[in-house]
Amino acid sequence: MLTLLETRSYLSVSLAAGGHWALRFDPPPAVKFNAVRRGSCLLEVDGVDEPIELAEGDCYLLTRRRPFTLRSDPEAVPVEAAPVFAGADGGIARVGQGDDVFLIGGGFFFGSRAQELLLDRLPPVVHLPAGTRHAETVQWALTSIDRELTHPSMASTLVAEHLAVVMLVHVLRLHLEREPHAVSGWLAGLGDRVVATALSALHRDPARSWTVAELASTAAVSRSTLAARFKATVGQGPLEYLTRWRIELAARQLREGSGTLASIAHSVGYGSESALSVAFKRVLGVPPGDYRKHQTTS
Template identity: 70%
Template sequence: MDPLEDVLTLLSPRSHLSARLAAGGTWALRFEPPEGVKFNAVRRGSCVLEVDGVEGVIELSQGDCYLLTRPAPFVLRSDPAAVPVDAGPVFARAEHGVARVGYGDGVLLVGGEFSFGARARELLIGRLPPVVHIPAGSRHAETVAWALSEIEDELTHRPMASSVVAEHLATVMLVHVLRLHIARDPRPASGWMAGLRDPVVAAALAQMHGDPAHPWTVAELAARASVSRSTLASRFKTLVGIGPLDYLTRWRIELAARQLHDGQMTVASVAHSVGYGTESALSVAFKRVLGMSPSVYRRRQGTT
């Protein structure tokens, strides 16, 4: 399994679509910090995005979309002269799934949020920039535009199971946004997503994700990536921020944590499934990564 698919499958991101926004004339809306990862896409017209803590403004045109990966307030506006009003009451007055501000509907946005757990934020979102802006025109942006068009159609015509279909399409959009970000960022921040851009590190990641229970060594991973042990260790540490075997430990603990949360396996069975020969070996690694034993973690997750 490739690492991006692996992480997304483990984290099971959920999308929550909000009312569409129709705007015209001079207008501006101030939004509270989102609880999840906020996304919006401009289906018609243009506007400006301003995010607290991010220098400058981002001009959005038809076909553009963006992700906000931090819980920061932000403003959408028609132009710099527009005075913002709170978005909450505007969306509370939405009718037929459309919130309206200003005069007319020359601008139309589709948006919502993706929700992740705290561990997911660290793995998937924590290394992304505060704003991921996807302008129209690229190959992945075209796929995003297709998904958004389908979402809009589902929300407009409301066929059977439209909400379920629209939310799955939003997840498709998220995957393509992440693909595009990985492909285009010339200097990605450290983290496993940065490693996906490097063929050597990506090869090692693919091996570990493909068989996390295998007793990998740096030498074996380097051989699979067709480089020396020192080359792999150096490139992996530089890009991902930790060594290959430290990464493997953390990934095994993520897998173990999901299985403990699900509550279907004994701790000993979980240990064997992720590459630890004994329950005590898993417990030592689990405490080192998450600061508690597997049994305590399971109790805190509300399972027995």
């Protein structure tokens, strides 16, 4: 799914802070992440009731474009973050007195379908505390990113950006383990062993003429069990999900401008252009030809 959504990462200026301080940030242009490499601070996100205490080793994702504030304590009066970061020196912005707090950060850009397929399935803030189960994997990625930024070598930026995507995958994995009920759709399905097996089969071979019985056999359960668990977690039946997955794959090919409608239809499991067109319009609301034209002109 992350490949389908054309996931790209970027790294931003780091932040060193100390004493009594607070920064108010505009809504980020993409999914934002920060990791506390030293010290502690508070995170406040518009629309989230309680502030989140961030300790050394913690990291978080902001999945909505909302203003947020980082501060040393509740009494600190925030200043606008943009001028502070515009005055960064050596890739580090500074606020307050000292540098007992240090954060690295960046973000993730996705393709046009990410909001519906991924971000709406997540809470506004994904907070991953240090010391939680398997968090050492995320810490490894963060430490490696920090090292690439602090001691740059050949292709350090490229390496760090790829490491950020690795970190994103592990953060999502750990979030699913810690809070399986805080997600929905296919992400929730990944938290169910039976449903995850069926999802993996559909993703691996979407052009196959799957039946519920075949998927149930793959997951080693009965048809009724698979259908019930798939519906309960993903929100739709396995064959309905397959249709939507095929259409997402076809839409990606149309956005890329590769292939004829006939070849795209065949590649995702439809026997003809007309069969693809009917399913495509039912799922995305427009015929594939109009979708391609809009993508190439926008």
